[in-house]
Amino acid sequence: xxxxxxxxxxxxxxxxxRTWRDWRAWPDNLAQLWRRSLRFRTVxxxxxxxxxxxxxxxxxxxxxxxxxxxxSRRDQVLADSRRAADTAQxxxxxxxxxxxxxxxxxxxxxxxxxxxxQSSTDRIAVIRINTTPSQLAPQGSHTDxxxxxxxxxxxxxxVQGSTNADTQWWQSVGLPSGNGRVTPGxxxxxxxxxxxxxxxxxxxxxxxxxxxxxxxxxQATLWIVGTALVLLIAAISWxxxxxxxxxxxxxxxxxxxxxxxxxxxxxxxxxxxxLATLGRSFNAMADSxxxxxxxxxxxxxxxxxxxxxVSHELRTPLTTIKLASDMLNDHRGEFDPAMSxxxxxxxxxxxxxxxxxxDLLEISRYDAGSVQLELEPTSLAHLAEDVIGSMSQLAxxxxxxxxxxxPGGYSPVDMDPRRIRRIxxxxxxxxxxxxxxxxxxxxxxxxxxxxxxxVRDFGLGMAPEDSERVFDRFWRADPSRKRTIGGTGLGLSxxxxxxxxxxxxxxxxxxxxRGTNFVLTLPxxxxxxxxxxxxxxxxxxxxxxxxxxxTQPIVLPKTGSEx
Amino acid sequence: xxxxxxxxxxxxxxxxxxxxxxxxxxxxxxxxxxxAEALTTWRDSEPDLILLDLMLPGMDGIEICTRVRAxxxxxxxxxxxxxxxxxxxxxxxxxxxDYIVKPFNPKExxxxxxxxxxxxxxxxxxAMHIGDLxxxxxxxxxxxxxxxxxxxxxxxxxxxxxxxxxxxxFSREALLEQVWGYHYKADTRLVNVHVQxxxxxxxxxxxxxxxxxxxxxxxxxxxxTR
Numbered sequence: 101x102x103x104x105x106x107x108x109x110x111x112x113x114x115x116x117x118r119t120w121r122d123w124r125a126w127p128d129n130l131a132q133l134w135r136r137s138l139r140f141r142t143v144x145x146x147x148x149x150x151x152x153x154x155x156x157x158x159x160x161x162x163x164x165x166x167x168x169x170x171x172s173r174r175d176q177v178l179a180d181s182r183r184a185a186d187t188a189q190x191x192x193x194x195x196x197x198x199x200x201x202x203x204x205x206x207x208x209x210x211x212x213x214x215x216x217x218q219s220s221t222d223r224i225a226v227i228r229i230n231t232t233p234s235q236l237a238p239q240g241s242h243t244d245x246x247x248x249x250x251x252x253x254x255x256x257x258x259v260q261g262s263t264n265a266d267t268q269w270w271q272s273v274g275l276p277s278g279n280g281r282v283t284p285g286x287x288x289x290x291x292x293x294x295x296x297x298x299x300x301x302x303x304x305x306x307x308x309x310x311x312x313x314x315x316x317x318x319q320a321t322l323w324i325v326g327t328a329l330v331l332l333i334a335a336i337s338w339x340x341x342x343x344x345x346x347x348x349x350x351x352x353x354x355x356x357x358x359x360x361x362x363x364x365x366x367x368x369x370x371x372x373x374x375l376a377t378l379g380r381s382f383n384a385m386a387d388s389x390x391x392x393x394x395x396x397x398x399x400x401x402x403x404x405x406x407x408x409x410v411s412h413e414l415r416t417p418l419t420t421i422k423l424a425s426d427m428l429n430d431h432r433g434e435f436d437p438a439m440s441x442x443x444x445x446x447x448x449x450x451x452x453x454x455x456x457x458x459d460l461l462e463i464s465r466y467d468a469g470s471v472q473l474e475l476e477p478t479s480l481a482h483l484a485e486d487v488i489g490s491m492s493q494l495a496x497x498x499x500x501x502x503x504x505x506x507p508g509g510y511s512p513v514d515m516d517p518r519r520i521r522r523i524x525x526x527x528x529x530x531x532x533x534x535x536x537x538x539x540x541x542x543x544x545x546x547x548x549x550x551x552x553x554x555v556r557d558f559g560l561g562m563a564p565e566d567s568e569r570v571f572d573r574f575w576r577a578d579p580s581r582k583r584t585i586g587g588t589g590l591g592l593s594x595x596x597x598x599x600x601x602x603x604x605x606x607x608x609x610x611x612x613x614r615g616t617n618f619v620l621t622l623p624x625x626x627x628x629x630x631x632x633x634x635x636x637x638x639x640x641x642x643x644x645x646x647x648x649x650x651t652q653p654i655v656l657p658k659t660g661s662e663x
Numbered sequence: 664x665x666x667x668x669x670x671x672x673x674x675x676x677x678x679x680x681x682x683x684x685x686x687x688x689x690x691x692x693x694x695x696x697x698x699a700e701a702l703t704t705w706r707d708s709e710p711d712l713i714l715l716d717l718m719l720p721g722m723d724g725i726e727i728c729t730r731v732r733a734x735x736x737x738x739x740x741x742x743x744x745x746x747x748x749x750x751x752x753x754x755x756x757x758x759x760x761d762y763i764v765k766p767f768n769p770k771e772x773x774x775x776x777x778x779x780x781x782x783x784x785x786x787x788x789x790a791m792h793i794g795d796l797x798x799x800x801x802x803x804x805x806x807x808x809x810x811x812x813x814x815x816x817x818x819x820x821x822x823x824x825x826x827x828x829x830x831x832x833f834s835r836e837a838l839l840e841q842v843w844g845y846h847y848k849a850d851t852r853l854v855n856v857h858v859q860x861x862x863x864x865x866x867x868x869x870x871x872x873x874x875x876x877x878x879x880x881x882x883x884x885x886x887x888t889r
Contacts (some may be wrong), residue, residue: 412718412744419766420677422685426769454766477880 184218184529223305258294259289287481459590477512499537508546519598531557545634567610668708698722732758736815738779755856760817778844794874825885834882
């Protein structure tokens with residue numbers, strides 16, 4: 101089992117750092133992470149949900165604690181103040197006053213100080229309810245901690261209106277503390293009855309400083325714990341997910357590598373879990389693909405061997421037949437007419453058979469991908485001139501005039517001259533055969549990217565559905581038409597194969613009544629070729645050779661002057 | 664005197680047919696159908712030329728070629744069913760003078776044979792000097808000082824062709840026409856392989872040739888006479 105080779109990939113973290121350094125790219129980066137990283141997305145969702153849950157829990161806990169703290173403090177305060185008030189009332193009831201205002205005032209003061217001791221608060225106010233002026237009744241008294249203005253009119257109304265002196269009323273207030281701040285507090289009010297002078301309002305204020313501090317501490321603890329929990333859960337899910345996504349990412353990388361053609365890569369399989377099953381299935385798939393590809397490769401090799409063997413096996417008997425038919429043909433003058441004609445036919449058909457065999461073998465070589473170009477720098481214009489020269493005799497038989505127009509394409513370009521010559525010969529042969537004896541124009545031109553040669557005849561032309569099929573094997577435009585130049589029906593397929601081997605194109609334009617134009621385009625080596633030929637496939641002329649403006653064959657400079 | 668030609672081919676029909684063609688043209692044909700017996704038959708019949716099929720039972724054609732070359736410079740023409748590069752080059756490197764691809768026609772075959780059998784071209788000077796070599800044209804011999812260098816007839820023809828016009832550059836096509844008798848564009852590998860073989864025999868340092876130099880993109884030329 102092979103581990104995934106960690107080849108010299110660019111360090112991922114470095115790339116990440118570079119992209120993260122630019123803050124303006126962050127939204128894009130985050131969106132990309134969201135889209136592409138399962139782990140990032142899952143962790144983010146888990147984080148959001150956990151944070152929400154913990155937030156709700158913390159808030160409700162904080163509220164409950166706050167409520168509870170306040171209630172218990174309030175109960176304590178109420179109990180304290182009742183005890184203090186009861187003691188004070190008892191003191192007042194027991195006091196013996198002789199309608200002396202000074203004694204009265206002293207009594208009130210002593211009651212206030214005892215209240216302060218009893219109730220553990222120094223915020224005390226005593227206010228007379230009856231506003232009728234009285235010589236005897238003291239007007240009331242309050243300590244510094246409780247300004248009567250702090251007591252709300254509602255509370256006072258309730259206390260004043262109380263029929264039972266024991267009833268307590270309370271209210272939450274903000275109490276000024278020493279340094280100008282306000283602390284939360286509770287004011288408890290009830291009546292206090294002074295002997296002889298009637299009821300007084302008694303207010304005791306308690307601050308909730310301690311409870312408030314406790315509450316803040318509890319809340320702070322809650323928030324800290326909540327945040328820590330959220331972070332902890334995020335970290336945990338990150339690590340848990342890593343154990344899942346890392347094998348998935350590994351599988352993805354391995355599949356990509358397999359798809360890229362490295363058939364030897366396999367996943368490392370540990371254990372028996374779902375991931376291991378995934379790994380095993382993946383490896384089984386890779387094994388199967390590798391086996392099939394190997395089988396196909398072997399088949400292709402077998403095919404090539406077969407073609408090669410057929411080549412040898414057929415050629416030897418064909419040689420004997422050919423030698424024999426040549427012998428017979430050479431001596432056919434000595435035979436009677438029937439025998440003589442038979443010998444002639446045999447000879448011609450053996451030749452045809454040989455051409456067919458050669459073409460078939462050539463085609464099967466393309467199919468097997470075993471063709472190799474033998475490149476040498478060649479001037480396309482001079483090559484065209486050569487081929488025209490070698491075909492002129494045939495053209496003459498058909499009454500066709502071969503013309504060469506070569507504005508460019510003289511400088512040598514790397515090509516396999518044997519194959520290119522075969523293409524040009526083939527195109528010219530077709531043009532001569534179908535050109536109706538009209539002139540045939542061969543154009544050679546070049547641009548920065550490519551060199552091209554066009555062969556144009558002004559014959560019958562072909563319908564579009566025919567011209568689409570000219571490169572098909574064994575296809576003939578008009579099966580009923582008499583073939584005058586022996587062709588196998590493979591010529592244009594082979595030409596197209598040769599053009600493609602050169603990285604070039606072979607295109608056709610044809611119109612009924614206007615003739616046909618084939619253009620072979622060969623890219624210059626090392627040039628980016630976008631398929632645009634220096635010679636347009638559609639000649640764009642009027643389909644008449646008279647107004648070509650070329651009436652005289654052009655004389656080319658001789659070979660070798662510019663290599 | 665009729666030339667005797669040894670036809671080594673396991674396909675008896677083809678061998679017989681080649682025999683008929685050769686006898687029609689006035690040659691004397693000897694046959695061998697088994698690669699393993701080819702060398703014995705060759706030694707017994709002492710032919711003037713060997714037509715050798717590359718695919719043979721018993722012993723491979725290339726192996727036969729190598730062994731014959733080790734003993735003799737007799738012209739060898741390979742008969743090959745494949746024009747594939749490796750086979751042809753392997754045969755030429757083993758010492759075959761020329762090759763002919765099946766199926767061939769009788770005229771082609773006879774022309775190839777006659778070219779290899781024709782007497783060396785009569786050149787004006789009987790002895791030529793090229794580099795530190797002396798080429799005795801009529802005696803068919805090349806010497807460096809007192810030491811004779813054994814060359815096959817083809818290699819000798821090639822050297823004579825180059826040496827007859829010192830300093831003149833011969834294109835591969837020109838050499839194909841003059842030495843091999845091809846009048847059309849043929850396989851230039853014939854020239855390349857045989858120039859290599861010739862250099863291996865006559866150059867002091869074949870990797871750094873001084874007698875036969877390559878002119879890039881054009882062809883070959885022989886060095887100055889001394």
